Amino acid sequence: MLSFRKTGFLTLALAAVVILSLALAGCGGDKKAEPKAAGPVKWVANSVWPPNNHQTQGLQEFAKKAKEATKGKVDITVQAGGALGYKGPELLKIVRDGLVPMSDMLTSGVAGDEPLFNVVTLPFLIQNFEEGKILNDIARPYFDQVAEKKWGQKILYISPWPAAGIWSKKEVKSVDDMKGLKTRTYDKNGGLVVQAVGGTPYPLPFSEVYSSLATGVIDSVLTSTPTAVDAKFWEVLKYYSPQNVTMATDLVTVNLKEFNKLDKATQDALIKLGKDMEKEMWDKVAKLDKEKEAVSNKNGITTVKPSKEFLNDLSKVTKNIREDWLKTAPPEAKKIVEEFNKKVGRQ
Structure with a gap:
């Protein structure tokens, strides 16, 4: 009888331990652990850009190479042109919440949610494409940290846009010409920047730009040459002023929980591929800028190169924008700008 009681007690105790363990697991006892994928995973990658845009093409190339590099363990399908219904500014939250596992997104376009990302488009911070790459390399570790710890996603690579200029219906050769735009x-x-020169900014999504130009809601666009070609600006605009106001970048991210489900070898393959893709995209874009400008010129857009005096005036007019932003910017942003200025020899 005593033996039976001991045995029964041990059985009940063991059962209690099992039940408690299951309960703790259900309550998130190990929050860091993610179930590993048993077989190949299929991810949808969102892009708001048209299929022929260099960002979309880069994403499609990444998807193709990812399948090869992971030996079929990661199968990515790219949905371009905003087909999934997302316009852009919300994408940091969309990927975080797992509504889409993977997406490209305009770095500064999601800065409403993450202010640190605004540092890449501080007006006239950089003076050429090479400095844009220096700024990106300095900022990248900070971006990685905030993306993973705060937004639950991993940056696979960052791809540049050519620097932005003004595309307009009237010729722009001075700060005075920009008043009223x-x-x-x-x-x-x-x-x-537009406010500083006396114009009115319209923060429209890309999908609404052409119709807004055609109907007169706007008369000019601050953007880069690939976007101008995508939108066929020559049908509604006449001039391009390559002022190098800002130089935007795109983040390509994946939901961190989805990424963590992959085995380490597959993760390492994607990380390496991301590094290779980032280098490839930066190498391509400088050449792409000239090619897209030539396409615009061939179709009727006249390039009006800004004088040194005009650029100096723009830098003076926008000085307060840079200084004011840094006063309230995240501490990491101040570190990035300080390191950048030191690297390029400016104060």
Whole structure:
């Protein structure tokens, strides 16, 4: 009888331990652990850009190479042109919440949610494409940290846009010529530049730009050459002023929980591929800028190169924008700008 009682007690105790363990697991006892994928995973990658845009093409190339590099363990399908219904500014939250596992997104376009990302488009911070790459390399570790710890996603690679200029219906050769312009902008800093020169910024999504130009809602656009070609600006605009106001980038991210489900070898393959893709995209874009400008010129857009005096005036007018933003910017942003200025020899 005593033996039976001991045995029964041990059985009940063991059962209690099992039940408690299951309960703890259900309550998130190990929050860091993610179930590993048993077989190949299928991810949908969102892009708001048209299929022929260099960002979309880069994403499609990444998807193709990812399948090869992971030996079929990761199968990515790219949905381009905003087919999934997302316009852009909300994408940081969309990927975080797992509504789409993977997406590209305009870095400064999601800065409404993450202010640190605005640092890449501080107006006239950089003076050429090479400095844009230096700024990106300095900012990348900070971006990685905030993306993973705060937004639950991993940055696979960052791809540049050519620097932005003004595309307009009238010729722009001075700050005075910019007064009164109704200009589409793609982020807060661009909007502040337009306000500083006496214009009115319109933060419209890309899908609404052409119709807004055609109907007179706006008469100019602050953007880069690939976007101008995508939108066929020559049908509704006449001039391009390559002022190098800002130089935007795109983040390509994946939901961190989805990424963590992959085995380490597959994760390492994607990380390496991302590094290779980032280098490839930066190498391509400088050449792409000239090619897209030539396409625009061939179709009727006249390029009006800004004088040194005009650029100096623009830098003076926008100085307060840079200084004011840094006063309230995240500490990481201040570190990035300080390191950048030191690297390029400016104060």
